[in-house]
Structure formats: C-alpha cells, structure tokens
Amino acid sequence: MTSKLNWKDWILRILLVWFVFTFIIYPNLDLIIGVFYKDGQFTTSAIDRIMTSERAYKSIVNSFKLAFAAVITTNIVGLLTVLFTEYFDIKGSNILKAGYMSSLVYGGIVLAAGYKFVYGSSGVVTSLLLKINPNLNPNWFVGFWAVLFISTFGGTSNHTLFLTSAIRNVDYHTIEAARNMGAKPSTVFLKVVLPTLKPTIFALTILIFLGGLSAVAAPAVVGGKEFQTINPMIITFAKMTGSRDLAALLSIVLGLATAVLLIIMNKVEKSGNYISVSKTKAPIRKQKITSVPANIIAHILAYLLFAIYVIPIVLIVLYSFTDPVAIKMGNLSLSNLTLQNYKLLFTSKDALTPFLVSFGYAFIAGTIATLLAILFARIVHKQKHKLDGMFEYAALLPWLLPSTLLGVALLFTFNRPQPLVFNMVLVGTLAILPIAYVILKIPFSFRMIRATFFSINNEMEEASRSMGASPFYTMVKVIIPYILPTVLSVIALNFNSLLANYDLTVFLYHPLLIPLGVAIKSATDETASYDSQALMFVYTVILMIISSAVIYMTRVRNSKNA
DSSP, X not given: OGGGOOHHHHHHHHHHHHHHIIIIIXXXXXXXXXXXXXXXXXXXXXXXXXXXXXXXXXXXXXHHXXXXXXXXXXXXXXXXXXXXXXXXXXXXXXXXHHHHTHHHHOOHHHXXXXXXXXXXXXXXXXXXXXXXXXXXXXXXXXXXXXXXXXXXHHSOHHIIIIIHHHHHTSOHHHHHHHHHTTOOHHHHIIIIIHHHHHHHHHHHHHHHHHXXXXXXXXXXXXXXXXXXXXXXXXXXXXXXXGGHHHHHHHHHHHHHHHHHHHHHHHHHHXXXXXXXXXXXXXXXXXXXXXXXXXXHHHHHHHHHHHHHHHHHHHHHHHHHTBOHHHHHHTOOOGGGXXXXXXXXXXXXXXXHHHHHHHHHHHHHHHHHHXXXXXXXXXXXXXXXXXXXXXXXXXXXXXXXXXXXXXHHHHHHHHTSOOXXXXXXXXXXXXXXXXXXXXXXXXXXXXXXXXXXXXXXOHHHHHHHHHTTOOHHHHIIIIIHXXXXXXXXXXXXXXXXXXXXXXXTHHHHOBTTBXXXXXXXXXXTSTTOOHHHHHHHHHHHHHHHHHHHHHXXXXXXXXXXXX
C-alpha cells in the first residue's frame, strides 16, 4: 500500500501532519506541561490554588449549575416550540415557526447583548415594569436567572434543526394504530411519539449541557459579579500575569469535561435508534387538541414563547434607527427615529473597521478550513496508506477542545519563544486569530465534506484516469465541480458562525484590529459611549440579515441538489 504514494502524496501528508501537530497537539501539550511542570519539576501548585480560590471554585460550581438547569429549561422550551409547529394543530403555526427560528439567525455575544438592552436597566421592558412597580430594582436582569433565560431561548436552534426532522420522520401509521386501540392523545404522545424522539433528545441534551458548561457570552454580559462561570473566569485569569496558570488549569478541566461529553454523544449516535416496523411510512399529520381548555392553554403558551423570541428582534431593529441618547434613556418614539446610526457605520473608520476585520477573518478562515477539510476527507476516503485513517481523528481532534482551551493554549504557547518550526511569521500577532478560526471550523467542515465524498461515483474518476488525466487534474476538473455546492455551503456556514465570534476572539485578537464580537461586548459595558451602543444594534441588524441570507441560500442550494 505504501508504494502507491508518490512524492506529492508524501509532501501533502507531511504538511497536514505538521499543521495538526503545530497548532493543535503541541500547544495543548505545552499548556499541560506548563501547568504541571515548573523549573523542571512536577508540581500541583495550580490545583492547590484553584481549590483555595473561592472565585475559581465558585465558577466551576456555577458552570455545572447552569449546565444542569439549561438541560431542563432548554429541552422543555425546544420541545414545545417543535410540538407547536410540527405536531399539534396550532393556528398560525407558520408565523410561530418564523419566530422560533430566530435562534438560528443570531446568537452568542450578539444575542446576549441584545437581551441585555431589552431587559437591562435601561431597556424597554424594564422601563415598562418600573411604571407598573416603581420599587423594582432596575438591575433585576442580572445573575443566574438572567443567564439561564438567555441560554434557554438562545439554545433551541438545534431543536429547530434536528428535533423538527426527527418528529417529521415519525410514522403516522403507528399513531393511527395506537388511536384505533383506544389510546388517549396523551398516551399516544408519551408511548408512541416520544420514544422515537429519545435518541435525538438525548444527543441534544449533551449539546445543551456542553453549551451551558462552556458558556461565555451570557455570563460575561449579564452574569454580574455574583454569577461567573468557568470561561469568563478563564478570560479574567488569562489577563493577569500571576494567574495564567489558573486560567490554563481551568481550561484543561473544561477540555476534559468536553471530551467526556463528546465521547458519550458519539456512543449515543452509534447506538440503535427507534425505527418504524411498517413497510411503508406515512407522513405525520398534525394532531388536534380536543380538550378546549388544553387547546386554549396551548395557544396562549405558543404565542407567549413567540413573543419572547420576537420582541428582542423587533426592539433591536427599532433601536438601530433610534437616536443614541434616546437608546440610553430607553425612550422609544417616532420623533427619535433616525438614519444617523447607519450613516455613522459607513462614514466612520472606527465604526466600520470591526465589521471589515471580522468579515475578512471569517471569509479567509472559513475558506481555508473548508479547503483543508477537503484534503483530509480525500485522504481518509481514498486511504492509499494504512495510516491514512488516522487523518480522520486528526481532523476531528479540535472537537474535543472547547474554544477557550484552544485560545489559552495558542495564547500561552506562541507568546513565548518557540523553535523556528513553531514560531511562524506573524503568529502571536495578526495571523494567530484566523489560524485559530481555521482549527475551530475544521471538524464541522470535515464531517460535511466527507459525507459528500461517499456520494461520488467511482466510475467518474476511473473514466477520467483512463483518458490519461493526472490525479490532480481529476481532483480539480471532476471531483471539485461535483462537490462544489457542498463546499460553497460549508464556506458560507463557516463564515456565518465566525463573523461575530467572541469566545475564541477575546483571547487572540490584535489591539490594532478589533473584531466585531469584541466591539459588541464592549458596547454592553456601562462605560460605553452612546454611539458605541447605537452601533451595536446596527451591527446586530446587519449580522441578522447576513445570517438569514446565508441560511436561505444554503437551504435553497441543498434542496435543489437533494
């Protein structure tokens, strides 16, 4: 098998091994060694300091508290939103679905910032509540419950994607059979429908727990001093020279927890699923709620959830057209509407720079990650050498690393003198952030593109080679055009997810080129200028438009190629 590799194959594999070792394996090993080995001796001083640090210990407890609570609340809300739009016959379900899908359009630091300005001390909701109850604390939307609220309604995007597909695949014949046997609607749901959704719900539960455990944006924006989780504490410690070993140790703890959870999720995915025993499946039909009181309650709850999802978006759009002073005072009126905020974005260099920086970083990193994923997927798919299968694990390795662990590892490693092979030009300055973005998006890109490679007809390659085409020519002229729709979709989705990234960006951005995520977080600070806060809403509106366009184009493209 080894003889099939030519010199080009060897160079390609050596370069990929160098990339994986340099930017993924080595920084994390260096981080572990730096924590547990000092002056050539093994030490557990960092563990001792963590155990005696009340802030660090409390952040760990808070992270697990948030993760367990979010599993309950997010699953309940996510399941209800899918049932209201896909299973129960609710009037206006298409309108409800559009509102519930807003979690796909904006999230992370953008979502947390938007919710703070809606429910925060100067937000519209708080202003209305103060008129009803003047004794209300204006800073009521701070702490654990505020973080949980944002985590819940910002964390249902996976339910919208995966649980919707799962419930649409329920065989209606089984529902009819149960009803013909006299089963009540509640029994049908609990005994027939819910079991078919269990594998998906369990996988979503792992993702929710992982999201709560590694939450950054919501705790950083509305957590306050009383509720800090692991990741914001890592950021705080990383900025303090004497506490960087604590930041490193906390990131290692988070990385281990992430690895365990992903291993569990992988086993769940490979375990048996509930499937229909019918020879022919019938598409599910929406179920009418026969009880009048239950039907009324369901409609009220459905539209209450719709309001919670939609009100922030509506207010963000209105705020983007509102005078900055009026935003600060929470005074929304027609007389305060203006186009000045949008004019400021396109006429001020300081306002436009964060958007252009993030746009460039996201496009470059998203494209490079996708191209690297193509190389990894091609090698794994062809497997000319017995060790080629290891490249699959190399491509998926970043999935075991939470963004803060990756950020801390790269930050600590490349801020110190390293051998020439590691200390690349511009690493540690302008290039380190896009490199980190590439590492972050490789697993997703690899999984998407590898699936496409399995659909390629081998006869296409054989015909090309029989006509004398080289492997490179075959790849460029035959393979790439065939997988191009998927490649473009992956690039678009990578770009979309990186545009307002904050979790990884906050560690590695260069002060001269402040990205969008950092600029938005700065706008949520109490000391931020009026113009900065107004620009945050303009940024958010533009990001929502871009995200909506990307999601629409990828779905239309995928539907045409289905």
